[in-house]
Amino acid sequence: MVYLLFFFMTLSLISLIYFTYKPFKNLRPILKTVTSLLFIGICINGYSSSNNFTYFILILMGLIFSLFGDIFLIFENGSKNSMGNAFIHGLLSFSITHIFFSLCFVSITSLTVYDILFTAILSIGSLSILKSIKNFDFKGVFRYIAFYAVLISFMFIKSISLYLVGFNNFGVFLVIIGALLFIVSDLILSFVYFYRDCPKFMAGLNLLVYYIAQCCIALSVSYM
Incomplete structure (x- = not known):
């Protein structure tokens, strides 16, 4: 079943990227929602081969709030000089996503001073x-971006700590890759939103990297 869901997610993602650049852009909101629903489906299906309910439910909640974030960003209509409310709501949804992911990782390995130190280094850097x-140009939303940067940096650092404390199964590998790609996708998206004259290919690249990241995190449920 998971392979079938992955297949449909791949088809939906390819279509989403295609209609990002082609006419009939009214299909884009539908395809983005469907693609996001499919990574939630992969997560739910993965629980059938896992008995770690805490890990499953926290990852699932994070993915659900990612879906909310994706939907909000569909309706972002800010100007060249400012961002709209949809962006703020989307950023808040993804912030909650990273809180759930972080709680998931903290439930496996405890918080340390090194987590806080490296989170500060990564986010500030x-x-x-x-x-x-x-x-x-951050268009007046830098404080929101800074708050979000701390949360996603902490999530990534905690994913690495899973490996450092001895959890070295395939699920942890998927989590680390997913967390890293999530950061990469957000860096790309920051150029899409805030860099003047951003190359058009960056929007499609962001979608590709983002959905690979979410798929990795969703798949990790099967192995944890």
Whole structure:
């Protein structure tokens, strides 16, 4: 069943990327919602081969809020100088996603001072680099971006800590890859939204990387 869901998700993602650039863009909201529903389906199906209910339910809740975030971003209609409310709501939804993912990882391996230290280094470093780029304008939402950057950085650091404390199965590998690609997709998306004259291919690349990330995280339920 999981292979069938993955197959349909791949088809839906290809169609989504295609209609991002082609006419009939009214199909894009439908395809984006369907593609996101499919990674939730992969997660639910994965629980049939796992007995870790806590891991499953926390990952599932994170994926559900990701779906909400995807839907909000569909309706983002901000101007060249500001972002709309849909963006803020989408960012909040994804922030809750990373809280659920982080709670999931903390339930497996406890919080340490190194988690906080490396979270600070990663988030501050990433934001500093983005702010230093010419033609990069946060359009008045930098404080929201900074808050989100801390949450996703912590989520990524905790995913790595799963491996460092001895959890080295395939599920942990999927989680780390998924968390890393999630950060990459958000960095790409930051260029799509905030970089003047962003190349058009970046929108499609963001979708590709984002859905691979979510698929990896959803699949990890089968192995944890």
